[in-house]
Amino acid sequence: xxKLLFKFLAVCLISMSIIxxxxxxxxxxxxxNEVQFVINPxxxxxxxxxxxxxxxxxxxxxxxIETSEGLPTDYSQYELILHKIGSDFITKKIALTxxxxxxxxxxxxxxxxxxxxxxxxxxxxxxxxIEDPLPIDFIVDAKESIAINVEVISTANLKPQDFxxxxxxxxxxxxxxxxxxxxxxxxxxxxxxxxxINSGTYQYLQTLDSxxxxxxxxxxxxxxxxxxAEAIGFKQFVDTFFVDDLKNYDNMPLIxxxxxxxxxxxxxxxxxxxxxxxxxxxxxxxxxxxxxxxDVQFDKGITPNIGMAGSGVDIPTTxxxxxxxxxxxxxxxxxxxxxxxxxVYGFVNSGHWSHNVLALYWHNDNSVLEFDITFNGTxxxxxxxxxxxxxNSPVHIAAVWDRNGxxxxxxxxxxxxxxxxxxSNNTDNTWGTDNTTGDFRVAxxxxxxxxxxxxALDNMKIWDYAKTDFSDRFTE
Numbered sequence: 001x002x003k004l005l006f007k008f009l010a011v012c013l014i015s016m017s018i019i020x021x022x023x024x025x026x027x028x029x030x031x032x033n034e035v036q037f038v039i040n041p042x043x044x045x046x047x048x049x050x051x052x053x054x055x056x057x058x059x060x061x062x063x064x065i066e067t068s069e070g071l072p073t074d075y076s077q078y079e080l081i082l083h084k085i086g087s088d089f090i091t092k093k094i095a096l097t098x099x100x101x102x103x104x105x106x107x108x109x110x111x112x113x114x115x116x117x118x119x120x121x122x123x124x125x126x127x128x129x130i131e132d133p134l135p136i137d138f139i140v141d142a143k144e145s146i147a148i149n150v151e152v153i154s155t156a157n158l159k160p161q162d163f164x165x166x167x168x169x170x171x172x173x174x175x176x177x178x179x180x181x182x183x184x185x186x187x188x189x190x191x192x193x194x195x196x197i198n199s200g201t202y203q204y205l206q207t208l209d210s211x212x213x214x215x216x217x218x219x220x221x222x223x224x225x226x227x228x229a230e231a232i233g234f235k236q237f238v239d240t241f242f243v244d245d246l247k248n249y250d251n252m253p254l255i256x257x258x259x260x261x262x263x264x265x266x267x268x269x270x271x272x273x274x275x276x277x278x279x280x281x282x283x284x285x286x287x288x289x290x291x292x293x294x295d296v297q298f299d300k301g302i303t304p305n306i307g308m309a310g311s312g313v314d315i316p317t318t319x320x321x322x323x324x325x326x327x328x329x330x331x332x333x334x335x336x337x338x339x340x341x342x343x344v345y346g347f348v349n350s351g352h353w354s355h356n357v358l359a360l361y362w363h364n365d366n367s368v369l370e371f372d373i374t375f376n377g378t379x380x381x382x383x384x385x386x387x388x389x390x391x392n393s394p395v396h397i398a399a400v401w402d403r404n405g406x407x408x409x410x411x412x413x414x415x416x417x418x419x420x421x422x423x424s425n426n427t428d429n430t431w432g433t434d435n436t437t438g439d440f441r442v443a444x445x446x447x448x449x450x451x452x453x454x455x456a457l458d459n460m461k462i463w464d465y466a467k468t469d470f471s472d473r474f475t476e
Contacts, residue, residue, distance in 0.1 A: 001069055004403050007417065007436075018173050020095065021090070022129060028328060030097075030098060031098055031142060031145075032095045032096060032097050032098070032140075033095070033096065033098065033141065033142065033143070033145055033146075034093040034094070035093065035094055035095075035096055035140060035145065035147075035148065036090055036091050036092065036094070036144075036145070036146075036147050036148075037061070037063065037080070037090070037091045037103075037106075037147070037148050037149075037150050038090050038091075038147050038149050038150065038362055039055065039058065039061070039082070039088070039089040039090070039091075039108060039117070039151070039152055039334075040149045040150060040151045040152065041073075041117065041151075041152055041154070041395070045092070050094050052257070053110075053116035053117065053154045053155065053156050053311035054116075054235065055089065055108070055116075055117065056112060057084060057110040057111070057116060058082050058089055058108045058109070058116065058117065059081070059109060059110055059111050059201055060079055060080060060081050060082055060108075061079075061080050061082060061091055061106060061107060061108050061109065062077050062078070062079055062080075062104050062105065062106075062109060062169070063075060063077075063080060063091075063103060063105060063107075064076050064077055064078070064103070064104045064105035064106075065078075065096070065101050065102070065103055065104070066101065066104050066135075067099065067100065067101055067102075068099075068100035068101060068102055068137065068455055070102075070309040072455055073096070073101070073416070075094065075096075077105065077169065078094075080092055080094070080225075082108075084353075085384065086223040089263070090133060090147070093110055093145065094161065096140045096143065097140070098140050098141050099139075099140060100137065100138075100139055100437075101137070101138055101139070101140065102135040102136060102137050102138070103119075103134060103135060103136040103138070103148070103150065104134060105119075105134070105169070106118065106119040106134065106136075106152065106288065107119075107168070107169070108152055111200075111201045111202045111203070112202075113219075114169050114407075115169075116154065116155060116156075117152035117153065117154055117155060118152060118153065118155055118163050118165075118168070119133065119134050119136075119150055119152050119153075119163075119166030119211065120133050120134065120153060120162070120163040120164055121133060121134045121135075121163060121165070122135070122164070122345045123161050123164060124161075124164030124165075125160065125161075125162045125163075125164075126153050126162045126163050126164075126322070127164065128149040129153060129154065131151065132149075132151060132166075133151075136148065136150065136163065136339055141181065145371055146356055151266075155168070158387070170204065174220040174221060175217050175218060175219055175220055176218060176220050176243075176246070176247055176250075176328045176419040177215055177216065177218075177250065178213075178215075178218075178246045178247060178249040178250055178254060178368050179213045179214065179215060179216075179249050179251070179252065179253035179254065180195070180208065180214050180216055180253055180254045180255075180256065180306035181197075181208070181211065181212045181213065181214060181253045181254075181255055181256070181374060182208055182229050182256045182257075182258060183255065183256070183257055183258070183471065184234070184257070184258060184260055185214035185257040185258060185259045185260065185471070185472050186260070186467075186469040190210040190211065190212070191210055191231045191234070191258060192207070192209060192210050192231065193207075193208045193229050193230060193231040193234075193256075193258070194206075194207055194208070194229070194230045194231070195207070195208050195214075195216065195228070195229050196227075196228040196230075197216075197218060197225050197227055197228075198219075198225070198226045198228075199223075199224060199225045199226065200222065200337075202219060202222065204216075204218055204219070205285070208229075212253055213253050214253070217469050218246070220243070221472055222243060223242065223243060224240050224243065225241050225243065225246060226239075226240050226241075227239055227240075227241060227256075229256045229258065229266055231258055233260065233261055234258035234259060234260055234261060234263055235258060235259040235260075235261055235475075236258075236285065236427070237256050237257075237258055257471075257472070259472050259475070260368055261266045261278065261469060263463045263464045263465040263467070264278050264280075264461060264462075264463055265278070265280065265282070265319050265320075265325075265462045265463060266278050266280055266282045266315070266458070266460075266461070266462045267459075267460075267461050267462075268313075268315075268442070268460045268461075269283060269298065269299070269459055269476060270292065270300070270301055270302045270456075270457070270458055270459065271299050271300070271324065272292050272300065273348070274286060274302075274312060274313050282315065282316060282319055284313035284314060284315050284442065285313065285315075286312075286313055286314075286346065287310070287311055287312050287313065287314050287441065287444075288304070288305065288306045288310045288311030288312065289305040289306060289311050290302050290303060290304055290305060290311055290312065290313065290443065291303050291305060291452065291453075292455060293453070294332065294334070294456035295456075296330050296331065296332045296334075296394050296456050296457070296458030296459070297330035297332075297396075297458050297459060297460070297474075297476075298330070298458060298459055300456075300458075301330070301331070301332065301443075301453065301456035301458030302442075302443045302456060302457055302458070303443065303452065303453055303454075303456040303457075303460075304443050304444055304445045304452075305371060305452045306445075307436045310444075311443075311444060311445075312346070312441040312442055312443045312444035312445075313441065313442045313443055314439065314440065314441050314442075315438065315440045315441075315442060315462075316436050316440065317356075317357045317435050317437065317438050317439065317440045318436060319440065319462055320357065320358065320435055320440065320462065321406070321435070321464050322375040322403075322431070322433045322434070322435050323402070323403050323433075324401060324402040324403065324404070324464070324465055324466045325400075325401060325462070325464055325466065326398060326399070326400045326401075326461075326462070326463040326465065326466055326467040326468075327348060327360065327396060327398065327399050327403075327432045327461075327462050327463075327465055328396065328397070328398035328399075328416075328456070328460070328461050328467070328470060328473065329347060329396070329398075329457055329458065329459060329460035329461070329462075330394050330395070330396050330397075330458045330459050331347060331394070331395060331397060331455060331456065331457045331458070332392065332393065332394045332455065332456050332458075332471075333362075333389055333391050333392075333395075333454070333455045334391060334392060334453055334454060334455060334456075335454050335455075336364070336367070336388075337362060337363065337364035337367075337389070338364060339364045339365070341373050342445060342454050343363065343364040343365075344361050344362070344363050344364070344445060345361060345445055345455050346359065346360075346361040346441070346443070346444040346445055346446065347360045347361060347362075347387050347397065347442070347443070347456065347457060348360045348361075348399075348440060348442055349439055349440065349441055349444065350441075350444050350445065350446045352364060353355050355374070355438055355439045355440075355441070355455070356375075356376050356438025357372070357374060357375055357376070357435060357438040357439065358372060358373045358374060358375070358399075358401075358440075359371070359372045359374075359441055360399045361373075361421045362387060362398070366385045366386070367385065367386055367387050367388060368383050368384065368385050368387060369383065369384040369387040369397070369413050369417075369422075369423075369455070370382075370383040371399040373401055373413060373431045374431055374432060375431050375432035375433055375434055375435055375442035376431065376432045376433075376435075376437060376438060377430070377432020377434070378432065380412070380413065380425065380428040380429070380430065380431045380433070381413070381425065382414065382415055382423050382424060382425040384415055384417075384422050384423040394458075395417065395418060396416075396417070396418050396419065396470065396473045397415070397416070397417060398415070398416040398433065398469060398470055399413075399414070399415055399416075400413070400414040400415075400416065400466050400467065401413050401414075401466065402466040403429045403431075404429075406424075406466045406467070406468065407466060407468060410424075410426045411424040411425065411426045412425055412426065412427075412428065412429040413425035413428075414468070416468070416470060416474075419470040419471065419473060421468075442457065442460060443456075443457040466467055
């Protein structure tokens with residue numbers, strides 16, 4: 001009986017072993033694993049003196065993988081993005097079912113889709129310079145994912161035949177086109193300009209003619225493109241566009257408008273300092289105490305901390321022309337002016353203060369926004385009563401003057417709010433002509449009980465002509 005039981009148990013154990021081994025064998029012979037490829041550039045001593053491409057320019061590879069029997073796989077002239085890890089270039093991983101494979105094509109491309117490195121085929125001239133030419137055999141099984149070293153040689157100064165090829169393969173590049181024109185802001189005058197477009201490592205350069213429909217052809221496949229347009233004497237344009245937005249300009253052109261810097265006397269972004277960003281070097285000087293704690297339109301603006309015109313930023317009075325000009329800026333109010341406490345917000349100089357040149361301020365009396373112009377002569381003014389801006393929200397203000405009439409009109413003084421004309425003076429142009437004495441104090445205030453953080457001022461620009469188009473106000 002014991003012998004029969006022993007035999008029965010032995011048969012059971014053998015059967016279980018067969019079942020286990022069968023399952024284990026099935027697991028090992030079916031499934032997928034990951035494979036990636038490491039670029040190994042071969043620089044033989046005999047090639048060191050010759051010109052080679054730079055592997056640092058590599059962006060992707062084109063690879064063809066076949067089975068060991070030469071049958072095609074899903075990876076026929078397949079594109080793989082390259083990643084740089086330390087000094088190594090490694091492709092992203094791909095998944096292959098378990099089995100035996102061979103690499104039959106391997107090319108390294110740059111951002112312009114030019115083949116800069118290639119792996120030579122066995123028996124070719126360049127195959128003598130590497131240890132493992134194509135085809136490269138490898139196995140995918142249930143073990144850990146594998147990284148395969150692929151030796152490549154620069155294609156510079158070499159022919160396809162040197163790699164065992166009749167010719168390097170033609171890699172089709174998907175492109176799209178859009179129309180673009182560049183013109184002067186305000187006048188619409190078409191400009192010759194330089195256009196630079198970037199997306200990652202991809203860069204495209206083109207000189208645009210002074211025509212409406214310049215055709216730009218770009219490589220497709222990127223989500224966003226950064227466009228930069230430049231013309232001598234004009235402010236640079238930089239913006240980011242989604243690819244689908246650019247493709248919408250296939251019939252009507254994208255119109256880029258550049259601000260003419262010829263009339264810009266000074267530009268104060270007030271990005272934590274009082275530097276002039278126009279390149280003219282007319283920097284401001286801090287008076288008393290101010291702070292850069294409050295957000296306005298683009299960044300932190302300047303805020304005066306002391307009343308009675310005791311704080312602000314002084315700018316030379318000669319920056320403004322007595323005959324014509326424009327001052328524009330963004331401001332944000334946290335409180336409305338209160339009489340005898342913080343009654344006057346001075347954007348340039350302040351009411352109740354002898355300034356001699358010009359002043360632009362908000363006064364609590366009738367909530368008036370007033371622009372006074374003197375230039376050490378007779379004061380002339382234009383004022384807007386009932387000024388009631390939304391608190392804690394940026395507003396754009398501009399003051400314009402021209403003794404001979406603004407844009408040929410009979411108006412000599414104007415005030416603009418958020419790009420719209422709100423008040424003008426068409427009767428008086430007899431102000432003085434002396435801009436050499438007086439004050440030009442930006443972001444100042446009146447009243448002895450003035451408290452900090454009542455308002456802030458940001459991104460002031462001063463022009464030497466009567467600018468009236470402020471459609472560019474949203475560009476710092």
